[in-house]
Amino acid sequence: MNNQPIRVLIAKPGLDGHDRGALIIAQSLRDEGMEVIYTGLRQTPAQIVATAIQEDVDVIGLSCLSGAHNELFPEVTRLLREEKADDIIVIGGGIIPQEDIPFLLESGIKSIFTPGTTTKETADFIRQAVREREEDQ
Amino acid sequence: MSQSAWQERREKWEEKTEKQLSRFPERKESFVTSSGIEVKRLYAPENVDEHTEQEISLPGEFPYTRGIRPSMYRSRFWTMRQYAGFGSAKETNKRFRYLLEQGQTGLSVAFDLPTQIGYDSDDPMAAGEVGKVGVAIDSLEDMEVLLDGIPLDRVSTSMTINAPASILLAMYIAVAEKQGVSSKQITGTIQNDILKEYIARGTYIFPPAPSMRLITDIFAYCSEEVPKWNTISISGYHIREAGSTAVQEIAFTLADGIAYVEAALQAGLDIDQFAPRLSFFFNAHNHFFEEIAKFRAARRVWAKIMKERFHATNERSLQLRFHTQTGGSTLTAQQPDNNIVRVTLQALAAVLGGTQSLHTNSRDEALALPTEDSARIALRTQQIIAYESGVADTPDPLGGSYYIEELTDQIEKGVWEYIQRIDEMGGAVQAIEQGFMQREIHRVALETQRKIEDGSEIVVGMNRFRVENEVPPQLLRVDPALGEEQVKRLEQLRAKRNGAEVEESLARLKAAAEGTDNLMPHILHAVKAYATIGEICNTLREVFGEYRPV
Numbered sequence: 150m151n152n153q154p155i156r157v158l159i160a161k162p163g164l165d166g167h168d169r170g171a172l173i174i175a176q177s178l179r180d181e182g183m184e185v186i187y188t189g190l191r192q193t194p195a196q197i198v199a200t201a202i203q204e205d206v207d208v209i210g211l212s213c214l215s216g217a218h219n220e221l222f223p224e225v226t227r228l229l230r231e232e233k234a235d236d237i238i239v240i241g242g243g244i245i246p247q248e249d250i251p252f253l254l255e256s257g258i259k260s261i262f263t264p265g266t267t268t269k270e271t272a273d274f275i276r277q278a279v280r281e282r283e284e285d286q
Numbered sequence: 287m288s289q290s291a292w293q294e295r296r297e298k299w300e301e302k303t304e305k306q307l308s309r310f311p312e313r314k315e316s317f318v319t320s321s322g323i324e325v326k327r328l329y330a331p332e333n334v335d336e337h338t339e340q341e342i343s344l345p346g347e348f349p350y351t352r353g354i355r356p357s358m359y360r361s362r363f364w365t366m367r368q369y370a371g372f373g374s375a376k377e378t379n380k381r382f383r384y385l386l387e388q389g390q391t392g393l394s395v396a397f398d399l400p401t402q403i404g405y406d407s408d409d410p411m412a413a414g415e416v417g418k419v420g421v422a423i424d425s426l427e428d429m430e431v432l433l434d435g436i437p438l439d440r441v442s443t444s445m446t447i448n449a450p451a452s453i454l455l456a457m458y459i460a461v462a463e464k465q466g467v468s469s470k471q472i473t474g475t476i477q478n479d480i481l482k483e484y485i486a487r488g489t490y491i492f493p494p495a496p497s498m499r500l501i502t503d504i505f506a507y508c509s510e511e512v513p514k515w516n517t518i519s520i521s522g523y524h525i526r527e528a529g530s531t532a533v534q535e536i537a538f539t540l541a542d543g544i545a546y547v548e549a550a551l552q553a554g555l556d557i558d559q560f561a562p563r564l565s566f567f568f569n570a571h572n573h574f575f576e577e578i579a580k581f582r583a584a585r586r587v588w589a590k591i592m593k594e595r596f597h598a599t600n601e602r603s604l605q606l607r608f609h610t611q612t613g614g615s616t617l618t619a620q621q622p623d624n625n626i627v628r629v630t631l632q633a634l635a636a637v638l639g640g641t642q643s644l645h646t647n648s649r650d651e652a653l654a655l656p657t658e659d660s661a662r663i664a665l666r667t668q669q670i671i672a673y674e675s676g677v678a679d680t681p682d683p684l685g686g687s688y689y690i691e692e693l694t695d696q697i698e699k700g701v702w703e704y705i706q707r708i709d710e711m712g713g714a715v716q717a718i719e720q721g722f723m724q725r726e727i728h729r730v731a732l733e734t735q736r737k738i739e740d741g742s743e744i745v746v747g748m749n750r751f752r753v754e755n756e757v758p759p760q761l762l763r764v765d766p767a768l769g770e771e772q773v774k775r776l777e778q779l780r781a782k783r784n785g786a787e788v789e790e791s792l793a794r795l796k797a798a799a800e801g802t803d804n805l806m807p808h809i810l811h812a813v814k815a816y817a818t819i820g821e822i823c824n825t826l827r828e829v830f831g832e833y834r835p836v
Contacts (some may be wrong), residue, residue: 164399164415166488169528169615172728173735189835190488191403193411215399216654216764220414246654247758262620264652267739267750 155279156206160188160197162225165215170242174210177268182247183275194224202234207279210271211241211258218245226257236286238278242266295329298734303327319576321533322698329688335480341586342691345681349589351582351694352682353640354605359678363391364636365643366668367444367609371396371421373768375431378421382436384658384675388665393436393474394444394645396420397454403488404450404823407772416769419655420446424776425818429457430464431446439467442607443474444519445645446454449491451478452504453822456810459512475516475565475609478504481542481714482521484833485723486528491823492560494715500805501546502553507806516565518546519609523724527615529731532580533697535569537704538714538723540587544705545714547596557596561603570632570639578684579693580637581608582808586694587701610636611645617652621747625649637671638684644668654761721836776818783816791815792825798801799829 161168168190168217177189179274186204188197201209211222222241229235242262250261259278262271317325343349346356355361368385370393371378386660392780397420400412406424416422423429433443447454459469471550480497483490490497501518507686508517516749522530522539543564550560563747568584570577592598612632617625626649633646646664648656656664672678684690713716718724737743744750791812798808812822 163413164403164405164411164489165419166399166483167527168488169731176728176732177735189372191411193413215415216418217414219766224414246761248761251828268735269739 155183155210155275156204157183157185157210157214157275158188158197158201158204158206159185159210160192160225161190161201161212161222162192162194162197163213163217164191165213165214165217166190167214167241167243168212171210171212174212174242174268174271176249178210178272178275181268181272182231183272194228198228198232198234199223200235201229202232206224206237208240208275208283211243213241213243213245214243218243221251222258223256226260230257236282238275238282240264240271240274242271242280263283292331296332297354299328305654319532319573319693320571321531321576321697322577323533323561323693323699323700329692331688333688333692335726338621341695342685342812344500345589346405348593348601348604349586350605351586352685354585354607354642356681358681359637360807361670363678364641365392365442366390366672367392367394367643367666368661368665369394369396369444369446369645370661372419372762373400373417373421373764374772375421375423375428377497379436380430381658381661383434385661385665386436386441388662389669390665392442392444394642395432395446397445397447398422399489401454401819402449403449404491404819404827406818406820407769409820412769414769416772417543417764422772423454423457423819424767424772425743425816426457426460426813427779427816428775429454429461432642433458433461438462438465439465439471444451444477446477448477448480448483448487448489449497450819450823451476452500452806452809453813453819455504455508455515455807456813459810460814461715469512471514472512475519477505477521477567478518479521479542479567481545481718482524482539484524484540484718484835485542486727487521487524490833492826492830493833494719496799496826497547497833498549498715499553502550502555503769503806505563506553509555509559509562509805511806513563514827515563516607517560517563518545519565519567521567523567523569523611525727526571526729529615529734530727531730532571532573532576532729533700534704534723534726536580536587536697537701537708538585539566539568539717540584540591541705541708541714541717543588544591547592548713551596557592557598558603561596561598562600563594565642566606566608568608568641569613569635570641572616572632574627574631575689575693576697577635578639579690579697581610581636581641582682582690582694583697583701583819584608584639587698587705591705607642609643609645610639610641612636612647614651615646617649618646618745618748619652620647620756621753622653624747625652626663626667630671633667633671634675636676637677638682638745649758650761653759655764657760657762661744673788679798719836724836750814779818780814785817788812788817788821791817792821795822796825796829799826
């Protein structure tokens with residue numbers, strides 16, 4: 150079993166400036182022992198994918214509260230497939246209506262966390278997903 | 287009763303209470319507000335004895351603790367101003383007309399993110415964001431549609447626009463002129479507060495120095511040409527939403543205010559020429575009494591700053607006028623109808639705190655933009671407070687309350703401490719560049735999250751009193767085809783306008799930006815030639831560069 154800490158990229162796609170959630174998740178995952186990189190605001194899907202590959206992360210966490218998730222999240226997973234980097238697990242959070250979630254999951258997002266999710270739940274999900282991926286490989 | 291007799295009686299009360307507490311202990315070890323102010327077991331006359339009459343004063347009198355007008359809402363209610371905008375200019379115009387029909391008394395425009403960050407709808411950076419959090423405005427043509435049929439000589443309009451505030455104000459002036467309304471008659475507000483964008487909201491474009499110039503250019507231009515316009519709305523709202531305490535909200539906002547005043551003075555303006563048009567924007571959060579005290583303390587501190595630090599003499603320069611919005615981050619996605627109750631309490635605190643205008647959030651805003659039904663309930667909440675509750679029938683009804691006066695004092699004290707620290711760093715701009723405010727806010731946001739997760743802070747319906755299998759409510763959907771339609775409109779505009787005139791106006795703007803001219807007339811000229819927001823902002827980007835956060 151791999152003992153390296155899990156590496157996570159927390160990213161803000163699009164123009165949304167609400168980063169309270171992204172900053173809290175980044176800090177909380179660090180407190181859970183993960184290595185976390187935060188992109189800062191206003192990243193295009195292409196920039197996010199490039200950073201994820203360059204930083205060799207296990208997981209990308211996308212945060213969007215502007216309603217642009219249906220356009221921006223699937224673009225990230227599409228570019229990851231294009232770059233043959235779709236072993237990177239992508240999760241998302243923000244202001245995301247329930248009815249959008251099936252479409253996002255279909256487009257390759259592993260899970261969507263909506264308001265009220267605890268940081269512990271998110272960390273546990275990430276650990277579980279990374280473990281399952283390693284077992285598959 | 288003599289003082290010693292009172293003292294004795296108070297001591298006996300404490301003894302009796304201690305005894306009772308041995309059988310019925312208090313719910314918590316300590317009771318504190320968001321700002322960490324300890325709430326005492328009892329507030330009694332000794333808590334107000336220390337107050338001079340000067341500090342509490344009378345409504346309409348310095349330092350305006352009890353409100354800026356002598357009669358407050360006995361004369362006129364606050365302006366009921368619901369923030370709205372989504373999709374296209376045409377769709378938003380429909381919502382505006384609906385809200386005005388329902389008895390709303392002022393407009394408040396929400397722009398989409400590309401507009402707020404100075405990108406045209408067809409810019410690659412705008413992908414996915416067109417029309418999402420507000421209305422898409424690319425040029426004067428869109429603004430004409432947005433304000434169609436709205437009498438700009440009678441309706442006041444607030445626009446949440448910051449980095450490109452001059453451009454949107456120029457468009458508003460141009461539309462008013464077409465309606466036959468002079469710029470001297472129009473009333474409204476532009477947010478125009480770039481410092482809190484760096485701190486908490488994120489729609490900055492240019493670095494601080496040229497941004498401050500754009501702002502002081504607006505102050506100077508409007509003092510002559512648009513005298514009834516509020517040239518800035520110095521905002522604590524987003525600082526609070528990002529996680530700050532009540533004290534931090536006021537302290538950082540007033541520190542930003544000081545920075546704007548200093549920039550304007552440096553630009554050669556006279557304090558009483560621009561200060562009466564400064565306005566503020568605060569959050570109404572959960573801790574009911576702390577919020578009321580916060581508004582009272584904010585007025586008192588600002589009055590003292592303007593009088594003692596800047597030697598303003600016009601009374602209107604000393605009066606802190608503010609808009610309030612209920613706290614978006616207090617809303618829960620779970621059991622959204624509960625949010626109506628939260629909003630009611632927060633709105634009541636804003637009214638008891640003497641707000642000049644108010645936006646009440648809709649119940650479904652933790653999930654999406656509000657539906658028409660939800661927006662109506664939010665407006666009705668204000669109308670019930672105004673017309674049915676009687677709370678607006680006398681100014682500052684809680685003035686003199688032992689508790690409120692002590693809380694007001696303590697918030698004031700906390701605010702002065704922060705302002706002093708920020709002064710020592712060289713002012714708000716330097717504090718922001720060092721990341722001071724951002725770190726302070728993040729620290730509290732993290733603490734709040736931990737308290738919610740460990741259950742020491744209870745959010746009804748979320749970490750307590752949950753229900754399983756909730757039925758999701760009907761939500762507003764922004765038509766995804768809208769982005770393409772907006773891009774088409776933009777293409778048509780570019781084809782039909784006078785290209786040479788646009789080029790010429792942008793070249794003139796660029797030359798002015800490189801020099802020291804007031805930029806407002808040049809921006810107005812470009813807007814009237816139907817130059818787009820993206821074209822104007824890109825011209826300024828070439829000269830000013832872009833802000834890169836720390």
